[in-house]
Amino acid sequence: NYGYWIELTAAQRATVKSQYNAAGIALCVSAYGSTASPTSAGLDPVAEAQRIGAAVIQYDLDGVDIDYEDFNAFNRKDGTAEAWLISFTTALRKVLPVGQYIVTHAPVSPWFISELYGGFGYTYIDQKVGNLIDWYNVQFYNRYHRVHDLCWSTYQFSSTWPKSSVFQIAARGISLDKLVIGKPAGPSDASNGYMTTSLLASCASQAVSMGWNAGIMAWEYPTGNSAWIKAVQAGMTGAKPGPTTTVSSRLPLPPLQPPLRFHPPPVYTGGVFVIYNNELWKANQWNDDEVPGGSASTPYVPIHSFHLVLVSNHTSQSGGKSSLSGSSHLEYYRGTYDVWEAKLLTLVGLWQVGSHLGAKSIIVQR
DSSP states (O other): OHHHHTTSOHHHHHHHHHHHHHTTOOOEEEEEETTOOTTTTTOOHHHHHHHHHHHHHHTTOSEEEEEEOOHHHHTTOSSHHHHHHHHHHHHHHHHSOBTTBEEEEOOBGGGGOGGGGTTOHHHHHHHHHGGGOOEEEEEOSSOGGGTTSSHHHHHTOOTTTTTOSHHHHHTTTOOGGGEEEEEESSTTSSSSOOOOHHHHHHHHHHHHHTTOOOOEEEEOTTTSSHHHHHHHHHHTTTOOOOOOOOOOSSOOOOOOOOOEEOOSSSOBOTTOEEEETTEEEEEOSOBSSOOTTSSTTOSEEEOSEEEEEEEEEEEEEETTEEEEEEEEEEEEEEEEOOOGGGOSSSHHHHHHHHHHTTEEEEEEEO
C-alpha cells in the first residue's frame, strides 16, 4: 500500500526493502489504474513522468508499473494515447535510468492489435520505446466474450480478439520474454479470465515448453498473496523449457460446421445440435416437424450444461510449417449455456480451437 509505505520513516523503509530485496523481490509502485484518465484529463506527460519518477526515488522504491487504462483516449484510434505514453515513458527514463530502476507497463491484451487502433496500439509503442520498458504485465482478463478463460486462448490462439494471445502478440515483434501473463488471483477479482492455481500452473508449464518464460502477474492482493504464488510455483515444478514456438499473427482455421440455427421445416437427424430461442438443443432422433421444447414428446434434448473433452495431438507452427509434437493433449471445459452469441467458450469456439489443433475427437456430454 503506497499510502502506508510513504508514512514509514526512511530507516523503516530501508529495513523492509532490504528484506524483500534479499528474497529476490523488488518493490514497485503502480501508477494510474482504472480510475485515472491522464490523457483525457489533459495532463502533461513529461510533468507526470517527472512527478512519478521523483516519488519513486524519494520513497526508496525499485520502480513503477504504468497501469494506463485511459480507454477513451485509446479508443479514439488516432495515436493520441500512444503519443502520450511514448512521451511519458521517454521522460520517465530520464529520471529512472534503464538498469537502475524497473519500469513496466500493464496494457490490456487487445491493445497490441495495431490494426484495431489505426495502426498504433501497444505494438507501435513498443517499436518506439520498447527498449525503455522492462516488460509488459499484460492483462489477460476482463475481456469481452471471456476470451482468455482457457489455456490456448491465453497464450496460443485467440479468436474473439484475434491475435491477442501471448504467442500471437510475440509474432508482432514484441519480445516473448517481456510478455508477462496477468491473471486474476480469485474469481471475484475480475469479471473473467480467472483460472485456478493448478490450471494456471498447467497452462504456464505448457507455454514454458513452447519457449515462453516471462512470468505471471496476479491481480490482486490480498487474494494474490504468498500462498497463491507458492501454489502456482509448485504446480510448475518440473516444467521443461522448450524451443520457441513461432506462429503467424493470423492463424488460419479450416471451415467448420457449428450448431445449426433452427429453422423449420428442414429435416434434422439424430445427434444434430440446433439453436432455438437462444438455447442449445440436441436432436435425439430423426424429425421434420418438431420444434425444440414444443411438446413433452419433443425429440430435442435441452443442453443446459456441457462437459467438452477435446482430444488431439499438440499442433504447433514453426518456420511456417505445421508439425505434430506427438504428445497427447487434453483440454477440458465445464460451463453453462446462456446466450449463444454472447460466449466465446461455447461449442463453436472450442470446435475452432480443436480443429486448429487437429482434434481427433470432440465429446459433448450433458
